[in-house]
Amino acid sequence: MKNLKSFLTVVGLTIALGASAQSQESMRINEYLIINTNDFQDDFGQQSSWFELFNSSYGTVDLSGCFITDDPDNLKKYRIPSGDIATKIKPRQHVLFWADNQPFRGTFHVNFDLENAKEIILLKGDGKTIIDRIPVRHDLPANVSFGRTADGEGSIDGSFKGWDILKSTSPSTNNLLVNKAGKAEAMQEMDPYGWIMAVTSMSVVFLALIILYLIFKNIGKANVKAANKKSSATKASSDSSAGQQCYSEVPAETYAAIATALHLFIEDNEAHDEESDVVTQRHTDRTYSPWSSKIYTLRQTPQVNKRN
Amino acid sequence: MENIITNLKQFWGYTGFANFELNYLIMIVIGCVFIYLAIKKDWEPMLLVPIGFGILIGNIPLFAGLNVGVYEEGSVLNILYQGVKQGFYPPLIFLGIGAMTDFSALIANPKLFLIGAAAQFGIFGAYAVSLALGFDPAQAGAIGIIGGADGPTAIFLSSRLAPNLMGAIAVSAYSYMALVPVIQPPIMRLLTTKKERLIRMKPPRAVSPTEKRLFPVIGFLLTAFIVPSGIPLLGMLFFGNLLKESGVTRRLANTASGPLIDIVTILIGVTVGASTQASEFLRVESVKIFIIGAFSFFLATFAGVFFVKILNLFLKEGNKINPLIGNAGVSAVPDAARVSNNVGLEYDPKNYLLMHAMGPNVAGVIGSAVAAGMLLGFLG
Numbered sequence: 300m301k302n303l304k305s306f307l308t309v310v311g312l313t314i315a316l317g318a319s320a321q322s323q324e325s326m327r328i329n330e331y332l333i334i335n336t337n338d339f340q341d342d343f344g345q346q347s348s349w350f351e352l353f354n355s356s357y358g359t360v361d362l363s364g365c366f367i368t369d370d371p372d373n374l375k376k377y378r379i380p381s382g383d384i385a386t387k388i389k390p391r392q393h394v395l396f397w398a399d400n401q402p403f404r405g406t407f408h409v410n411f412d413l414e415n416a417k418e419i420i421l422l423k424g425d426g427k428t429i430i431d432r433i434p435v436r437h438d439l440p441a442n443v444s445f446g447r448t449a450d451g452e453g454s455i456d457g458s459f460k461g462w463d464i465l466k467s468t469s470p471s472t473n474n475l476l477v478n479k480a481g482k483a484e485a486m487q488e489m490d491p492y493g494w495i496m497a498v499t500s501m502s503v504v505f506l507a508l509i510i511l512y513l514i515f516k517n518i519g520k521a522n523v524k525a526a527n528k529k530s531s532a533t534k535a536s537s538d539s540s541a542g543q544q545c546y547s548e549v550p551a552e553t554y555a556a557i558a559t560a561l562h563l564f565i566e567d568n569e570a571h572d573e574e575s576d577v578v579t580q581r582h583t584d585r586t587y588s589p590w591s592s593k594i595y596t597l598r599q600t601p602q603v604n605k606r607n
Numbered sequence: 608m609e610n611i612i613t614n615l616k617q618f619w620g621y622t623g624f625a626n627f628e629l630n631y632l633i634m635i636v637i638g639c640v641f642i643y644l645a646i647k648k649d650w651e652p653m654l655l656v657p658i659g660f661g662i663l664i665g666n667i668p669l670f671a672g673l674n675v676g677v678y679e680e681g682s683v684l685n686i687l688y689q690g691v692k693q694g695f696y697p698p699l700i701f702l703g704i705g706a707m708t709d710f711s712a713l714i715a716n717p718k719l720f721l722i723g724a725a726a727q728f729g730i731f732g733a734y735a736v737s738l739a740l741g742f743d744p745a746q747a748g749a750i751g752i753i754g755g756a757d758g759p760t761a762i763f764l765s766s767r768l769a770p771n772l773m774g775a776i777a778v779s780a781y782s783y784m785a786l787v788p789v790i791q792p793p794i795m796r797l798l799t800t801k802k803e804r805l806i807r808m809k810p811p812r813a814v815s816p817t818e819k820r821l822f823p824v825i826g827f828l829l830t831a832f833i834v835p836s837g838i839p840l841l842g843m844l845f846f847g848n849l850l851k852e853s854g855v856t857r858r859l860a861n862t863a864s865g866p867l868i869d870i871v872t873i874l875i876g877v878t879v880g881a882s883t884q885a886s887e888f889l890r891v892e893s894v895k896i897f898i899i900g901a902f903s904f905f906l907a908t909f910a911g912v913f914f915v916k917i918l919n920l921f922l923k924e925g926n927k928i929n930p931l932i933g934n935a936g937v938s939a940v941p942d943a944a945r946v947s948n949n950v951g952l953e954y955d956p957k958n959y960l961l962m963h964a965m966g967p968n969v970a971g972v973i974g975s976a977v978a979a980g981m982l983l984g985f986l987g
Contacts, residue, residue, distance in 0.1 A: 483745040483768075483986045493735035493747065497728075500981040504727050507833045507977050508720040508970060514825055515717040515818070522815050 323365055323423055325356035327455065328431045329393060330446030332468055333413045338442045339395075339470045341408075347399035348413035351470055352421065354388040355451030362386040364424035367396065367409055369416030369435070375426040377402065377409040391450075393471045418457065431455045433462065444468040449475055626668035630885035638662030638880065644785065651785035651942070654758065657873055658781055661880015677881040688878040691773065694766040696875040697759035698843040703868025704759075704972065705823070705847025706860045708940065712966040714818050715811035718918070718928070719963075723970025725914030726936025727978045729754030729907025733899050734982075740895055745769055748982035750896055753780045754903025755975030756787070756937035760840060762879065764979045767987050774883040775893040779900035781879075784939045790901070791934045791946050794908045798916070799930045804954040806929040808963045816854065823849040830977055836987065837980025844976060904937070911936035911967065928963075935964040938971035 331350035332338060340346050354360045363386040368376035379386055383406045388394050395407065402410040413419070418434040434457055436445055446465045447453045450473055453461015465474060490496050619625050641659030645652040664684070669676055677684040690696035713719055734751030742750060749769035752761045753776060761780035765773040783790065827845035831838050850860040912933035919927045931951045935943040947964035 483743060483748075486744045486985055487738075490744075491738065493731070493738045493744075496744075496982075496985060497731035497735060500731055500978060500985075501724075501727065503833060503981055504974050504977050505721070505724045507830050508724040508974060510829055511826060511973075512717040512720040514829070515714055515720075515822070518818055518821060519714065519717065519812070519814075522818055523812065526813075526815065 322356060322358055322360045323362065324430055325354055325358075325360055326362065326365070326388070326421060326430055327353045327355050327447070327451045328419050328421055328433050329353035329450055330444050330465065330469065330474055331398075331413060331419060331433070331435070332442070332444040332470075333435065333437065333439055334441035336441050338444075338468055341397050341399070341404075343404060345399065347397050349395055349397050349470060350413065350419055351446070352388070352394050352396065353447075353451045354390060354392055354394075357390045359390060360388050362388060362394070365430070366422040366424075366426050368420050368422070369398075369411040369413070369418065371417065371420065374420065374422055374429075376411060380406050393450075393473075395471045432457045433459075439464065442468065444470075446474045621670060621673075623668045626670055628668065628885070630889050631666045631668050633889060634662055634666040634883060634885045637883075638666065641782075641880075650788075651781065653872060654781050654876055655785055657876025658778065658880040661877040662778075662883050663880075664877065665881030665884050676884070677878065678884065678887075684878065684881055687874055688882060690871075690874055691762055691777075691878050691882065692766055692770065694763045694839070696871050697763035698839040699871045700759040700868060700875065701840050701976070702843040702847040702863050703865075703871070704940070705844040705849075706851045706864035707868070708848060708851075708969055708972070709965075710822050710848065710969055711814040711819065712811055712962050713969050714814045714822055716963070716966055719932075719966030720970045720973075721918065722911055722914060722928075722933055722936040722967035723938075723972075723974040724936075726907045726911035726933075726967070726971055727755065727974045728910035729756075729903040729905075729937065730975070730978050730982075732906040732910075733903030736899050736902055737895075740899065742892075742895075745986045746772055748986045749773075749776055750899050751903065752776075752975070752979055752982065753783065753896075753900040754907045754937075755971070755978060756780070756784055756904065756907065756939040756943070757972065757975045758784060759875070760938075760975050760979045762875065763840060764982060767983055771887075772892060772896065774879065774888050775890075775896045776900075777879040778883055778888075779897050782897075783900050783904045784942065787904075787937075787939050787942045788946050788949075790904050791908045791943065792950050794905060795912055795931055795934050795946075795950055798909065798912045801954065803916070803919075803930050804951065805958065806927050807955075807958055808927075808929055808932075808960070809925070811962065811966075816852070819852040820849070820854075823852065826973065830973065830980075834977050834980030834984065836984040837976050840976040840979060841973070844972065907937045908934045929958075929960055932960055932964040932967055935966075935968040936971045936974070938968065938975045940968050940972060941965065943971070944968040 329351045331348070333348045335346040335348055338346060339349065352362070362379050363381040363383065365379050366375050366377065367379065368374050370376055385394075385406060397404070397408045398411060398413045398416070399408055400410055400412045401408050413435055414437075416435045418432055420432040421430045422428060423430055432455070439445055444465050445462060446469070447461050448463050448465075449461070486496065638659045638661075641655045641662065644650045645655035645659060665677055673679075674682045675684065676682060677688050679685055730751045731754075732751075733754045734747045737747035737750045738744065746769040749761075749765035749767075749772060752764045755761070758777065758781045762773065762777050765776040769776070823845035826848075827841055830841050834841075847860070847863050850856045850863055912930050914936070915928050915930040915933035919930070922928065929947075929951065932944075932947045935947045937943050944961055944964035944967075948959060948961035951958050951960040
C-alpha cells in the first residue's frame, strides 16, 4: 500500500512537472535593448539594458524556477525566484527583465548586464534544457532594440531568423505595429458589402457537408452490401436447418389474437401480480432505424417453432 | 411619527413604482406577450415561457446599487448570466441536442446534407444587409446568425462578436424560431407547384448501429478540421450524439438529453430574458435587428426550397425530393420539419414528410454551427 502511494505520488509529480515544463517551453525571448540612455526606466528611475520574454501560448505560464543566463558555460546563472505571483505570465503577454546586474532589486532584475553578455539563454527549471537563446548584438546603437518582428515567432536556436532591428522599442508590448487593424476592421475594408464573406463561407459550409455526403453515401453503400450478403447467408443456413422450421409469415391477425388472449388471461387472473422472481436478460441486435421501422414501438415478433 | 413618515418616504424611493419609466412598461408588455404566445398558442413554450418571465425579471425598475440586476457584477442574476456572457450555456445545450437527435434520416439519405448547407444563405444574406444598414462586420456577423434559426448558436456567436447586441439577437432568434409555423408556409407554397408538393419520397433505408456510431466521430473530425473555431458547438453536438449512439453510455446520454438540457434551457431562457433591460434593449438597433432577423428567415426558407427544386433537375424520377422539405434546412429542430410535414399533408393526407424533413433539419444544425465557426474565424 505504501509502495503504491509512493508510486502514485511520483507519477503525479512527474506528470505535474512535465505539464509545467511543457508550458514553460512556450516562453520566448522577444526583444532586447543593450544601451539604454533615453529609453524605458525601471521602478527605481534607472535606465538599464533590458530584455523581454513573451508567452506565445494561450495558457498562463509560470516562469518561477526557470534559469536565465548570459553565459553558455554557466547555465544556472540567474534562477527566477519562486513565490512571486508576477512570474505567472498570462497568455500572449510579455514580461520585462532588467539586465542591470542588481538582482537584489527584485525578481525581474537579473545578475548580469547585456553590455558584456555573449547571448541571452532561457532554460527550463532543470537548468539544462534550453528553451530559447539569442546572441547579443553589440553593434546596436543606443536606444535601439533588436527583437522578433512578430511576437513569439522565429528561431529558438540562436539564429536570427524572424529577428530584426525594430523601428521603435516596445518593452512589455507587442513588437508588431500596435495599431494594426482587427480582423473585423480588416474585413470591412476588404469586403464592405459582405459578398466575399458570403461566397467564401457558403463555399466552406457546402464543402464540409458535401464531404460528409460523399463519405456517408459510400459508407451506406458498403453497409447495404454487407447486410445483403449477411441476410442471404442467414437465409441459406436457415433453409438447410432440419431441426427447426421458422414460420415468419404468420398472419398479423394471429399475433393480435394471441396478444388479446394473453391480455385477457392476465387481466382475469390478475396474473401480473404474481411474478416469477426470475429475471432474464437477452441481447437483441436492433439493426433497424426508428425512422424506417416501427419495430421499436412493437413487441418482438413471436416465432412459432415446430419441435420434432 | 415624523420618523415613520420619513422612513416610508425613503422606502417609497426604493420601490419599482418610484423608479418607473414607460420603457419598463413596454418591456413588461413584451414579456407578457411572450408568455401568452407560449401558453395560449403553444409557440415554443419551453423557450418563450423562461424568456418571457426573464423579461419581467429584468424590467422591474431598480435603483442603482441594490446589486440584484443582471448587469450588476456579483449579483445572483449576473452570476447566472455568465453562462450566456461567457458562452458556456450554448455548447451544453448542443450536448443535449446531440444526445437527443437521431441522425438516421440524414445518414440514410446523405443528399439531404446539401439542403442543410443551402439554407445557410439566410445567415450570409442577413450579414450583407446588416452591413448595408450600418452595423460593423462583427455586429453584422452576430446578427446574421439569426438566419441559422438556432438560438444557442446565436447566443454563442453574439457573446463573442457583439455582446452589447446579444439580448436583441437572442430574443429575435427565439421569436422567429417560435414563428416558423407562420413564416415558412407561405414561402413554401409560393415557390412550389402542386405537382411538386405531391412528390412522394422513397422511405429511407435502415441505418445500422455502426453507421450511427461512425457519424459523430467522422462528422466531428471533418467539420472541426475545416472550421476549428466551431469546436465548442460541433464538439458538444457530436459528443452528445456519440453518447446516444454508442449504446454503452445510456445514463450519460439520458442526463445530457434530459435533466442537463432542461436546467441549461431554464437558465439560458431566464437570463437572456433578464438581459433585455429596457435601457439596453429599447433602441433603434433592436428594431433593425428584428427586421433583419425576419429577412434572414425568409431568405433561409427561400434558399432551402429553391435549392431542392434545382437539385430535382438532376435527380431521376423516383429519386426526386419533395421541395416542401427545403424549409427544414434551417436548424429550428424539429419545428421546421413539422412545418414541412403539415404543409405536405394539406395537399396529400397520406404523404408524411416528417422523417424526410428531419434530414435537412439536423443537417441545418451542423451547417449553422459550421457557419458560426466561419464568422468567428473571420471576425472574432
